[in-house]
Amino acid sequence: MVKRLLLLVMFSLVGCLIFGAEYRIGAVFAVTGPASWLGDPEKKTVEMLEEEINAQGGINGIPIRVIVEDTKGDETQTVNAVRKLITRDRVLAIIGPSRSGTTLAVIPIVEKYKVPLVSCAAAEAIVKPVKKWVFKTPQTDRFAVERIYQYMKKKGIKRIGIITGTTGFGAQGRKHLLALAPKYGIEVVADETYAPQDTDMTPQLLRIKAKNPQAIVNWSIVPGQAIVPRNMKELGMNIPLFQSHGFGNIKYVKAAGEAAEGIIFPAGRLLVADLLPDTHPQKKVLMEYKRKYESRYQEPVSTFGGHAYDAFWLIVNALKAVGPNRAKIRDYIENTKNFVGTGGIFNFSPEDHNGLDIEAFEMLTVKNGKFTLLGD
Amino acid sequence: MDWQNFLQLVLSGITIGSIYAFIGIGFNIIYNTTSIINFAQGEFVMLGGLILYSFHQTLHIPLIPAILLTLILVTLIGIGMERLTLHPVKNPTVLNMIIITIGCSIFLKGVALSIWGREVYHLPFFFPRPPFQIGGASITTQSLVVWIALILSSAFLYFFYRFTLLGKAMRACSVNPVAARLMGIKVKSLVTLSFALAAFLGGLAGVTITPISLMDYQRGSLLALKGFAAAVLGGLGKEFGAILAGMALGITESLVAGYISSGYKDAVSLLILLFILFVRPGGIMGSKEEISLREL
Numbered sequence: 001m002v003k004r005l006l007l008l009v010m011f012s013l014v015g016c017l018i019f020g021a022e023y024r025i026g027a028v029f030a031v032t033g034p035a036s037w038l039g040d041p042e043k044k045t046v047e048m049l050e051e052e053i054n055a056q057g058g059i060n061g062i063p064i065r066v067i068v069e070d071t072k073g074d075e076t077q078t079v080n081a082v083r084k085l086i087t088r089d090r091v092l093a094i095i096g097p098s099r100s101g102t103t104l105a106v107i108p109i110v111e112k113y114k115v116p117l118v119s120c121a122a123a124e125a126i127v128k129p130v131k132k133w134v135f136k137t138p139q140t141d142r143f144a145v146e147r148i149y150q151y152m153k154k155k156g157i158k159r160i161g162i163i164t165g166t167t168g169f170g171a172q173g174r175k176h177l178l179a180l181a182p183k184y185g186i187e188v189v190a191d192e193t194y195a196p197q198d199t200d201m202t203p204q205l206l207r208i209k210a211k212n213p214q215a216i217v218n219w220s221i222v223p224g225q226a227i228v229p230r231n232m233k234e235l236g237m238n239i240p241l242f243q244s245h246g247f248g249n250i251k252y253v254k255a256a257g258e259a260a261e262g263i264i265f266p267a268g269r270l271l272v273a274d275l276l277p278d279t280h281p282q283k284k285v286l287m288e289y290k291r292k293y294e295s296r297y298q299e300p301v302s303t304f305g306g307h308a309y310d311a312f313w314l315i316v317n318a319l320k321a322v323g324p325n326r327a328k329i330r331d332y333i334e335n336t337k338n339f340v341g342t343g344g345i346f347n348f349s350p351e352d353h354n355g356l357d358i359e360a361f362e363m364l365t366v367k368n369g370k371f372t373l374l375g376d
Numbered sequence: 377m378d379w380q381n382f383l384q385l386v387l388s389g390i391t392i393g394s395i396y397a398f399i400g401i402g403f404n405i406i407y408n409t410t411s412i413i414n415f416a417q418g419e420f421v422m423l424g425g426l427i428l429y430s431f432h433q434t435l436h437i438p439l440i441p442a443i444l445l446t447l448i449l450v451t452l453i454g455i456g457m458e459r460l461t462l463h464p465v466k467n468p469t470v471l472n473m474i475i476i477t478i479g480c481s482i483f484l485k486g487v488a489l490s491i492w493g494r495e496v497y498h499l500p501f502f503f504p505r506p507p508f509q510i511g512g513a514s515i516t517t518q519s520l521v522v523w524i525a526l527i528l529s530s531a532f533l534y535f536f537y538r539f540t541l542l543g544k545a546m547r548a549c550s551v552n553p554v555a556a557r558l559m560g561i562k563v564k565s566l567v568t569l570s571f572a573l574a575a576f577l578g579g580l581a582g583v584t585i586t587p588i589s590l591m592d593y594q595r596g597s598l599l600a601l602k603g604f605a606a607a608v609l610g611g612l613g614k615e616f617g618a619i620l621a622g623m624a625l626g627i628t629e630s631l632v633a634g635y636i637s638s639g640y641k642d643a644v645s646l647l648i649l650l651f652i653l654f655v656r657p658g659g660i661m662g663s664k665e666e667i668s669l670r671e672l
Binding site: 037166192195196197207227234256 | 385514588630633642
């Protein structure tokens with residue numbers, strides 16, 4: 001036992017000597033478990049970027065090491081992982097967690113130990129009210145709603161019906177849809193919901209139809225977003241259908257078939273990187289990330305990996321500028337302006353730890369089974 | 377709302393209800409032989425939909441052979457599940473077997489997740505043509521496919537259980553396995569057969585409803601919850617009971633969503649379910665005496 005302990009101490013001493021000069025960054029992602037579709041592309045993204053930076057000689061000659069911990073999407077495991085990263089690995093900053101719930105769970109810890117954390121989760125509660133050490137890269141759901149309303153206002157749509165799923169995503173969207181409508185002079189005349197296992201939304205749509213709105217907003221994750229358009233078509237309803245940014249996956253378009261034509265929805269620009277005009281400030285970043293990720297992993301790039309991409313560069317840029325000091329890194333991120341990421345152009349401030357606004361969303365539509373830019 | 381909307385709501389309700397009923401009758405088959413609830417029934421439905429997707433859309437096998445292949449495969453999975461997990465159990469109490477089926481359900485979902493991922497899959501309607509118009513209300517061709525498949529399956533089961541020796545033997549296994557064995561019935565073989573039948577019908581339900589409901593790895597068990605409610609409400613083991621109850625649930629949900637509020641539709645239909653079970657614990661078609669005669 002004693003021998004083994006001695007060996008361990010020796011190894012760690014040698015380890016310190018060999019690996020001593022390195023910048024350690026922690027990453028906590030739901031790599032496995034129910035939210036692996038978030039954590040998996042995030043992990044792949046940061047590993048790719050870590051390699052890229054070290055191949056170029058690291059930051060000011062010092063290599064970086066990203067220590068990825070798997071949270072399995074679970075609060076307890078995330079808390080343990082973050083504690084381990086801070087107290088044992090002494091990381092300079094943390095990327096992640098992947099989910100809103102797990103992020104909220106670790107906020108007290110990073111606040112206590114004063115470690116900058118850039119979350120990859122979407123909930124507005126993460127940065128509102130502002131927490132000194134906590135930032136996030138994904139666009140907020142509220143911006144997606146505002147983007148839709150802004151477009152409707154321009155098109156003179158004033159009476160809408162909303163239909164939302166009863167999942168967390170749908171309920172959150174419904175809250176924003178109802179709260180923000182008056183600001184844009186829009187009246188919600190019908191407010192319907194459906195459960196995740198529902199197979200037919202005809203009754204809800206009939207109720208909405210009876211109120212005679214000018215457009216419908218459907219806020220849910222699949223399969224509701226494929227069933228509602230099909231039911232509308234069966235009922236012969238021809239008013240415009242708006243959906244959430246959750247519709248941004250070409251597979252859902254295929255699932256809705258012909259009924260998907262003409263659906264309008266907001267989305268981050270990563271999905272339509274190749275459609276953007278060359279003059280768009282994000283075009284270069286988006287195309288580069290897409291090309292590198294897709295050629296390395298042979299799978300389509302996802303928005304979620306993009307969130308980790310943005311978080312990684314925010315931290316690394318800070319590290320380059322101010323060196324290995326947690327407080328200085330935090331201050332640098334808070335004052336970052338015009339940072340072009342995959343999620344949008346970030347402008348952080350002491351009052352805004354997300355740094356994005358509704359311009360982060362582009363309005364898209366479906367034409368001949370493909371996403372296209374809607375234009376205004 | 378006018379007559380046309382009412383008709384549309386009822387037709388949608390029947391479509392929703394026939395999906396519940398179709399899944400519900402799958403529960404009945406295994407209950408009829410073993411007195412257990414097979415919690416993996418929803419997974420047969422899910423496998424039916426997803427396997428057909430792979431055969432038809434990925435491997436481009438024409439629809440009819442693809443459906444046949446799918447049904448054979450799902451039936452084999454059902455047999456395999458019974459042979460590998462329930463069959464070897466030395467002391468097959470009802471509780472043990474139910475827990476085993478829960479395990480199978482989790483396992484099958486996990487396998488499906490690793491094969492098909494989290495994507496939602498859809499199939500085209502079997503007869504792609506615009507919806508029929510009846511009195512101003514529309515009904516899709518696929519709903520008719522589900523109804524016809526449902527009616528044929530339940531009629532088959534009704535005659536099978538009432539008029540064939542094999543069917544009667546299967547019911548005897550459920551009422552009293554020991555007595556059935558003393559009468560020379562091979563109880564274990566019949567249990568395997570009932571899983572084959574249940575998997576076949578579950579697969580058929582999955583195949584026919586996927587064009588309407590879409591399918592992903594966990595959708596089967598979500599739908600099975602309602603299917604289970606239909607089976608219980610109709611009286612476990614009663615095929616026509618499940619159909620009646622499924623339709624009642626579907627139409628209630630549809631009307632509540634159409635006239636009261638979509639937020640309350642599940643609550644109202646489950647309240648009705650509870651109420652009926654208070655008044656008639658055996659379900660609409662079942663009798664209390666029959667329930668108390670069973671050995672648990």
